[in-house]
Amino acid sequence: MKETRSTMDRRTALQTTIGAATLAVAGCLSNDPDDADFRIGGPWKPSRDPLDGGSQIRRLGITEALVGVDYDANPTPELATEWERLDEYRWEFALREDVPFHDGESLDAAAAVESLRRTADASAFADVPIDTIEAVDEGTVAVETETPFTPLPAHLSRNEAVLLSPEAIDGDGSVTEPVSTGPFAVDTFQPGTELRAVRNDDYYGERPEIETVRYEVVDDDQTRRMKLENGELEMARILPHEMVSALESTDGIDVYTPEIPRIRFLTFDTQSEPFDDVRVRWAVDHAIDRSTITERILNDIDDPAAGPFSPELTEWANPNLETDRYDPDRARSLLSEADWTVDGGGGVRTRGGDELAVDVFTFDARSLPLIAEVLQDQLATVGIDLDVTVMEYSTMVDRVGQDSFDSYLTSWGTLWYPDPDRLSDMFHSEAASLHHGYENERVDTLLEEARELGEREARRERYYEVQSIVREDAPITVLTSYSNVVATASGVSGYEPHPTESRYGLESITLEES
Structure with missing residues (x-):
């Protein structure tokens, strides 16, 4: 030395x-x-x-x-x-x-x-x-x-x-x-x-x-x-998915579209109306046709996703999460249960004289604005008026970190470091970087135990359970997998x-x- x-x-x-x-x-x-x-x-x-x-x-x-x-x-x-x-x-x-x-x-x-x-x-x-x-x-x-x-x-x-x-x-x-x-x-x-x-x-x-x-x-x-x-x-x-076909037909260009551990997802503010009601979060989840998003916007390069991890990429993914959740009739029923009703002619739902009009913030990358437009159409079919605002990524993060909001559409690498402890960044009530305000004592306990355990199978069981609980509590709604272009x-x-x-x-x- x-x-x-x-x-x-x-x-x-x-x-x-x-x-x-x-x-x-x-x-x-x-x-x-x-x-x-x-x-x-x-x-x-x-x-x-x-x-x-x-x-x-x-x-x-x-x-x-x-x-x-x-x-x-x-x-x-x-x-x-x-x-x-x-x-x-x-x-x-x-x-x-x-x-x-x-x-x-x-x-x-x-x-x-x-x-x-x-x-x-x-x-x-x-x-x-x-x-x-x-x-x-x-x-x-x-x-x-x-x-x-x-x-x-x-x-x-x-x-x-x-x-x-x-x-x-x-x-x-x-x-x-x-x-x-x-x-x-x-x-x-x-x-x-x-x-x-x-x-x-x-x-x-x-x-x-x-x-x-x-x-x-x-x-x-x-x-x-x-x-x-x-x-x-x-x-x-980081080229858009909609460019892939044209690039593949261009002489002198090679195109790579590997799937990576990254997802696109909606994050809800679970502490403020209307998404403090899990039924409204479920309704959004059931109203989204993920296959349409992957076909129309992503050229079938990406797939509908069920949870933070892809079973194709890592053993840490809970393989029992339901992928196909599209059910607009169920979405309408959930909203009615939450007292968001429609007049005879349909349109935007109301409760106590207030319309079910919500904002979604996003940023211009990874095809997110185009996906937001599709979400706008799909949520409208169940009576939710979605207003899309596109801003700089840093501006979006500052905005959702300071005040109450409705939702934001973003994309995260879920194995940014190679361990499922990344779920703590997403869902632990005190450690999460996502601004959902979600708190679940069982989730916190499982994440804390999994950090300490040395035996891989015991850790995997806990991370599987975290993914199942979060799927039900829906502080986020996962939309698609992600492939770099x-x-x-x-x-x-x-x-x-x-x-x-x-x-x-x-x-x-x-x-x-x-």
């Missing part, structure tokens, strides 16, 4: 070492967009700080964590070669040897501890009960939890838990640049616009053939498609879509000579 570190100003040292490494690897990139070997267009804006939206720098192969996620959506060694649970509370992680950060600093236990402590202190990890993080020796990190916590390795695979060079973390805890250990290193960063990266020739693992990468923020779906077709991109990500130039080889979207696998991609 190093006894001393350079006393040079961190920012100066960082810029010097990265600049030298960049010149050695690929030469200085120009401002010409065609200067990069591999160009990616996507809608999401990258961030320098892994604690503030660090998904893109992870996907681009810049940052790495102790734990990775394999292609079966399970925790796998990354910067830790192995880990062991010594007792209910204490875990030890053995670090990979001879791993340099992009700035030349060595990865050792002291560096890992400094980075992980920053993660553990962050709000993103507020519900992960880490007590202490310490270096056992130069190559071993110990983590102790306040309570028994089986999903710890899965949480340490999250984007917030990537390891950064100590020189990249300022004294106030801020991050100058995302200097980590991945197969690519940041060259230039224009916030909200683009990120350019160069190959890390000192990478310990598979050495990429691609020398330079440019990720461009392209908000508009049609523009991403046009840039790909015009040869301005090698990869266009990614298109590449035909000259791109070796691309394998990752099931949890955590990496693009650029180190495995090769390009045919043009």
Whole structure:
């Protein structure tokens, strides 16, 4: 373990070492967009700080964590070669040897501890009960939890838990640049616009053939498609499902539509009218024809979904949840039971002189506005007037987090980290990030027990029960599964879509000579 570190100003040292490494690897990139070997267009804006939206720098192969996620959506060694649970509370992680950060600093236990402590202190990890993080020796990190916590390795695979060079973390805890250990290193960063990266020739693992990468923020779906077709991109990500047929018939384009652990769903405010009444939530659930949504909007690429997890992707999915719940007559009966009635001519239901008019908020991505329009028509057939408002995602989250609302239509990755503890983020009365106000003591108990148990079957039984209870209580209504639509130039080889979207696998991609 190093006894001393350079006393040079961190920012100066960082810029010097990265600049030298960049010149050695690929030469200085120009401002010409065609200067990069591999160009990616996507809608999401990258961030320098892994604690503030660090998904893109992870996907681009810049940052790495102790734990990775394999292609079966399970925790796998990354910067830790192995880990062991010594007792209910204490875990030890053995670090990979001879791993340099992009700035030349060595990865050792002291560096890992400094980075992980920053993660553990962050709000993103507020519900992960880490007590202490310490270096056992130069190559071993110990983590102790306040309570028994089986999903710890899965949480340490999250984007917030990537390891950064100590020189990249300022004294106030801020991050100058995302200097980590991945197969690519940041060259230039224009916030909200683009990120350019160069190959890390000192990478310990598979050495990429691609020398330079440019990720461009392209908000508009049609523009991403046009840039790909015009040869301005090698990869266009998160394209609409309605583009798939046209893309598949376009020469020089390959299209990928892998199902991933993600769902589209409605979230209800269970604390305010009308969705404080479970009968109204059930009515919405029965009024929705999910097959029509998948056929008309999603080109049958996605399927109707029953719960948070897909049985096709993970054993954590309760296989007994009913998928086909479309029953508009049952929806009408439920609304009548809840005293929402219609006059002889039909139309919007009323109760006490108030119309059953509700709002749904959503954002312009993942075909959600188009789905909202279909929901509008389907709910109208049972007497619910649905008003759709499309806004920025961050605006929507702020809105539903501050005041009462009716519902919002969104999409979540349900194995964003590879463990069903993700259900705590969705349904625990105190830990949930969804703004439904749902409280169920049995659900809380099951989630808390499942976190502590080490035996997989016992955990699975509890998560199955949680899914059954939530299906009945309906704080959310799950609509469809989700498949990413990614298109590449035909000259791109070796691309394998990752099931949890955590990496693009650029180190495995090769390009045919043009």
